[in-house]
Amino acid sequence: MFLHLGRNVSVRVADVVSIHDIRLFAAPGAPGCDLLQRQRAAGSVIDAAREKQTKSLIITEKNIYLSAISPMTLMRRARQAYQYVRGNDA
Template sequence: MFLHLGADMVVPLRDVISITDLKSAQSGINSEFLKKMRDEKRIFDISENDPKSFIITTNKVYLSAISSLTLKKRAGHFQIYENI
């Protein structure tokens, strides 16, 4: 299954680690994490300069114009099955 992040970008749902509201990144550990990812050029802004959320995947961090709540609802529509 895939998760649509906006701006014609989809990622495999199995690669999504976290979907977080960007307002929570104003300070603290999220802010430090995003700064480090920016320095490493691992942030991809697909928000057209209006980011509302950030999505951490196994390889990249995406800034999306779609709210974290909406993205979580989209992801919640899929049930993930893993081999144990």
Template sequence: MFIHLGENVVVPIDEIIAILDGQLYHSSTIVQEFIYGQRKSKEIIEISTTMKTIVVTIHDIYFSPLASMTLKKRANQLFDPVVNID
């Protein structure tokens, strides 16, 4: 299964390691150091000019314009199918 991160970018859900709120990048030196250190081994993909969420995958790191809660809801919907009885 895949999850849509914004624009035309989708990634396999089983490759996602972490979904971090983008505010952490600006407020946490640990997250900044992590991203800086990962630039050596992973590609940083800025999906748009607005970054609300950092999505860490096995191969890349994405700066997504979608809110972390939106991505969490999308991921949960993939694993929790809703039974609709009319």
């Protein structure tokens, strides 16, 4: 199952490590600011929000994604996809 992040960008639910509010990473001095800056410099940040306001940051093993979709909505979608897959395994 895939998690749609906006602007035709999707990731596999199984590849998602964590979903965060962008405020933890965007403001100078924020806990994750250095991580986001290092990953941007390395070319590992994919901006699915583009010109819209970024609301969430999604970490996978390979990349960091920025999305205009709220972290709560993304977590709900990921949970539904996971439950759908688990339900089909039973």
